[in-house]
Amino acid sequence: MSATPLLELRGIDKSFGPVQVLRDVAFSAFPGQVTALVGDNGAGKSTLVKCISGIYPTDAGEFLFNSRPVSIHNPRDAAALGIEVVYQDLALCDNLDIVQNMFLGREKRHGLVLDEPTMEQMAADTLAGLSVRTVKSLRQQVSSLSGGQRQTVAIAKAVLWNSKVVILDEPTAALGVAQTAQVLELVRRLADNGLAVVLISHNMNDVFAVSDRIAALYLGQMVAQVKTTDITHAQIVELITAGRSGALGLSAGNGSNDTGGEPAAAPGAAR
Amino acid sequence: MTSTALPDQESPATPAAVPTLTSHVRGYLSRVRGGDIGALPAVLGLIVLCTVFAIMRPSFLTAANFANLFTQGAAVTLIAMGLVFVLLLGEIDLSAGFASGVCAAVLANVVTVLGYPWYVAVLAAVLTGVLIGSMLGILVAKIGIPSFVVTLAGFLAFQGIVLLLMEEGRNISVRDPVLVAIANRNLPPALGWALAGLAVAGYAAVQAMRYRTRAARGLVTDPLTVVFARVVGLATVLGATVYLLNQERSFNVLINSLKGVPIVVPLIAVLLITGTFVLQRTSYGRHIYAVGGNKEAARRAGINVDRIRISVFVICSAMAAIGGIVAASRANSVDPNTGGSNVLLYAVGAAVIGGTSLFGGKGRVLDAVLGGAVVAVIDNGMGLMGYSSGVKYVVTGVVLLLAASVDALSRRRAAASGGR
Numbered sequence A: 001m002s003a004t005p006l007l008e009l010r011g012i013d014k015s016f017g018p019v020q021v022l023r024d025v026a027f028s029a030f031p032g033q034v035t036a037l038v039g040d041n042g043a044g045k046s047t048l049v050k051c052i053s054g055i056y057p058t059d060a061g062e063f064l065f066n067s068r069p070v071s072i073h074n075p076r077d078a079a080a081l082g083i084e085v086v087y088q089d090l091a092l093c094d095n096l097d098i099v100q101n102m103f104l105g106r107e108k109r110h111g112l113v114l115d116e117p118t119m120e121q122m123a124a125d126t127l128a129g130l131s132v133r134t135v136k137s138l139r140q141q142v143s144s145l146s147g148g149q150r151q152t153v154a155i156a157k158a159v160l161w162n163s164k165v166v167i168l169d170e171p172t173a174a175l176g177v178a179q180t181a182q183v184l185e186l187v188r189r190l191a192d193n194g195l196a197v198v199l200i201s202h203n204m205n206d207v208f209a210v211s212d213r214i215a216a217l218y219l220g221q222m223v224a225q226v227k228t229t230d231i232t233h234a235q236i237v238e239l240i241t242a243g244r245s246g247a248l249g250l251s252a253g254n255g256s257n258d259t260g261g262e263p264a265a266a267p268g269a270a271r
Numbered sequence B: 001m002t003s004t005a006l007p008d009q010e011s012p013a014t015p016a017a018v019p020t021l022t023s024h025v026r027g028y029l030s031r032v033r034g035g036d037i038g039a040l041p042a043v044l045g046l047i048v049l050c051t052v053f054a055i056m057r058p059s060f061l062t063a064a065n066f067a068n069l070f071t072q073g074a075a076v077t078l079i080a081m082g083l084v085f086v087l088l089l090g091e092i093d094l095s096a097g098f099a100s101g102v103c104a105a106v107l108a109n110v111v112t113v114l115g116y117p118w119y120v121a122v123l124a125a126v127l128t129g130v131l132i133g134s135m136l137g138i139l140v141a142k143i144g145i146p147s148f149v150v151t152l153a154g155f156l157a158f159q160g161i162v163l164l165l166m167e168e169g170r171n172i173s174v175r176d177p178v179l180v181a182i183a184n185r186n187l188p189p190a191l192g193w194a195l196a197g198l199a200v201a202g203y204a205a206v207q208a209m210r211y212r213t214r215a216a217r218g219l220v221t222d223p224l225t226v227v228f229a230r231v232v233g234l235a236t237v238l239g240a241t242v243y244l245l246n247q248e249r250s251f252n253v254l255i256n257s258l259k260g261v262p263i264v265v266p267l268i269a270v271l272l273i274t275g276t277f278v279l280q281r282t283s284y285g286r287h288i289y290a291v292g293g294n295k296e297a298a299r300r301a302g303i304n305v306d307r308i309r310i311s312v313f314v315i316c317s318a319m320a321a322i323g324g325i326v327a328a329s330r331a332n333s334v335d336p337n338t339g340g341s342n343v344l345l346y347a348v349g350a351a352v353i354g355g356t357s358l359f360g361g362k363g364r365v366l367d368a369v370l371g372g373a374v375v376a377v378i379d380n381g382m383g384l385m386g387y388s389s390g391v392k393y394v395v396t397g398v399v400l401l402l403a404a405s406v407d408a409l410s411r412r413r414a415a416a417s418g419g420r
Helices: A045-052 A075-081 A098-102 A116-129 A147-159 A177-192 A204-210 A233-242 B021-033 B040-056 B063-088 B096-113 B118-143 B147-165 B177-184 B189-216 B224-245 B264-281 B283-293 B295-300 B305-331 B343-353 B365-384 B389-417
Strands: A007-016 A019-029 A034-039 A060-065 A068-070 A083-086 A165-169 A196-200 A213-218 A221-227
Touching: A007 A045, A019 A034, A019 A045, A019 A196, A034 A045, A034 A177, A034 A204, A034 A233, A045 A083, A045 A165, A045 A196, A075 A083, A083 A147, A098 A116, A098 A147, A098 B283, A116 A147, A147 A165, A147 A177, A177 A196, A177 A204, A196 A204, A204 A233, A213 A233, B021 B224, B040 B343, B040 B365, B040 B389, B063 B096, B063 B177, B063 B224, B063 B264, B063 B283, B063 B305, B063 B343, B063 B365, B096 B118, B096 B147, B096 B305, B096 B343, B118 B147, B118 B177, B118 B305, B177 B264, B177 B305, B189 B224, B189 B264, B264 B283, B264 B305, B264 B365, B283 B295, B283 B305, B295 B305, B343 B365, B343 B389, B365 B389
Parallel strands: A019 A221, A034 A196, A034 A213, A083 A165, A165 A196
Antiparallel strands: A007 A019, A007 A060, A060 A068, A213 A221
16 A cells, blocks of 8 residues: 555544443544445444544544644644544535535635635635536525535535545435435545545445445444455445454454454555 | 626636526526515515505605604614524524613613713613623523523513613603704705715725626626616615605794704614624624524534624614614603513514514515514504504504515425425
């Protein structure tokens, strides 16, 4: 594998009271690649993302950004590093237009007055850079957009700020076939533009369609980080449901053992 | 004229179609069909009401009555303008009416009982409004009591405070000439024309600047015909208004001459322009819309939601204070019922009739002015036709209900056409 990871997590632990949700998790995201983060419900995907984006503090473990250790205590720290998360509910204001949503909370101003032309131009440039052709007018209210267009706006909002890592939480979950294809194409383009993209998805077709690497979580443990080309659909499903598949995954006999099954951390190409 | 070379017209985000007059009109019609009707019902209603009253009672159309409309509707309109800010967040302020009463009572006490000059009294009244608003806002935003309950409590308590300030029902007269002038005197006719001309010129300049900067950057501009139509439209409305108000309204010119634009009109105009500027052109205004549209999205965008929520209650109560000052000026006195009875409901009605949504996220300060005009016209016209106040209340109630159902239905329509 080519470069060093842009974002690397080592030994992340996270508990909510007595429940340990993440257990010694390692995770890397590389620039120019789509890393799919898969796992069953409750495997810890969302928790991991919230730790990365600074919403939850971690109990243990270290963050490396560009091989430099960093600490992320709140969402502002994450944003300062260039880490942006597009949540499943998108967090768009229906009553505002596309430009207003993309700049929400970080409006460009001339003194007291909003600088609308600059914002509109930056939004247009960003959408053009992502080759988005589905939006009729930048001054459309978001309420008039389709699900795929909303997702597009949310993603464009995330990349507007020279972000380096974009994490997408189930971007295609609510979309139809054509719109899913559009959004996946956009996800691919983000990576081709040099960003490190993390894609959370339940849909294996999506994962195999766009990802370069797959990271599988099983009951709070990272059971595999492998190249997409090195693994089959069936193996991934096994990793998600049982925590192991052949030589991959948890080493102990029973995948759900708590007794100290060190996660067979990523024998894949990432290491 | 629309074919000004737009350098990167074909860039995907700015579609190739340069808007023309027809496409602009068509776009507007499709927005209306999609449920984004804005102030259209208020404008149509105003035209229909005025036509009906003008036919039934010719005295409705006289210059004297026209001037009356403005002074009658001013206090309610001012309170409604403040309410728009609260309604934009999907909150409500039921106490705005009596808050204006409290502020008017403070004004009367300071100027008449304590004998301070008028500006001290005005300052005291507005500060009282700010204080009331911060209290309401903190209770809603920090403690988390629903605004309906907080302001209902305020409605009762402020009614009591007015009584206490009036020492159980006495009324206090306001004789200060400056304060009395606000709602009872007129601008000299020439000044009326000058201000109208200034307003049109200012509007034209803003529109032209916007057109130029957008065209220079290759952004989609409104067609020049539409820009012209807007300026000409404003000039026509303002010109006709000033012309009518500058007619002699006195029954006997020899005794006293009565002409010119009532002083409340420029007062409302200045506050309208300021409010519109704050809502449309500053990031604070943008954040109000954002919190009203999606509180969670606003929070995640780093907007201090609590601060926004407190601030709109402050604005609302401060505007109520100004409304109270105007009411005191018009009545030449303050009594325990100032800001009471139907004032609040008329104000909420005005905002909603004008097109401000009760669900939050949609509305303009202009809506309050248009809706206030509708309420004033109903009140005035039905009075001229000799209907009892019972009938007036029923009709106003029905109109408010109509406006609220138009709001609810247009929301449904917007949701249905939104392709969710």
